[in-house]
Amino acid sequence: MPLPFLTADRAHDDDAAAGADPLGYEDQDRWRRPYRPGPWRVGGAALLLLLASYVLFSAMIIAMAGSLPAAGVCGAFGALMIVTAVRLVRSGVEVSPQGLRRIGLLRSTTVRWRDIAAIRTTQQPVRWLGLPRTVQGQAVLLQRVPGGASDTLFTSHDADFLGQAESFERAADAIEGWAATHH
Template identity: 65%
Template sequence: MPLPFLTADRADDTADDVPLPYEDRDRWRRPYRPGPWRVGAAALALLLASYVLFAAVIIALAGSVSGAGVVFGIAVLIIGAALRLLRMGVWVSPRGLRHVAFLVTRTVAWEQVAAVRTVQQPVRWLGLPRAVQGQALVLARRGRGADLMPPLLTTHNADFLARPEAFDRAADTVEAWAAENVRG
């Protein structure tokens, strides 16, 4: 059985006349796959949620329905956090660029984007306070609020840690989307 989500490069989807391969142009899409650190953390959270759900069933069978409801609610929160963790990243569409963080989602229309470029700067290691030297994909906005956007992608976040080639491909793809949609 073929598993298309495991293939990194799909040569049959690319055409010579189309600079960016996509099937449905109006859909929001992440131009890269989630990294192993992000997927591993989400898998561990879902494993923890399965144990918590099993505990909720045992508590319900023991006769404490209200306690089971509280434990079930905790399991739902863990599952929601794991799904949000997998959704984090940069999403693009013809309407704009969307940066999805754990608690905040920022959407910028292409009309507000001045440039998207890769810069060498100190970046946070896996989102922790420790900063290391790395590369970041930054968004330059037009008008006011230009300095409010955090880096879109970094070489040391959960998607690209120890995968510099994947960062380069993802940054080039987001920059290509920006070049195609940002006008003068």
């Protein structure tokens, strides 16, 4: 079974940055993340899954005690925690020949390549792990064709790249490479 998140960090290869698949077996039209999920994102999801296991175990104990409505509520809460953990790991930026997709915890947005004016890396104050605290860092910005404000795709201090400057540079180069070849 192919695990695409394990081979996603091939952005330093010229073929992978340009969107070509050197392995030859992957579908060229599928959405793919050009970088691996970071340790903060994976660690947070792992903690959430650990808590979900305790909640589901509690639901089983409550059901055996005879309180089925309370067990149902507890089980539903555990299932919600599992869905949130999966969505947390899945969030990030994906690319395909059709365009660029930014997946967030609650919503996703897709922009076609022809609607993108520029993708650039800039030095600016960025939020540390998505919290209100800002630090000086780098951000990859998306500028749409009709004008308007730039959208931040990812930063050097988010859950995927905190403490991993080289991974951030490879991911930024990969996204810019996709934009250059599909523009």
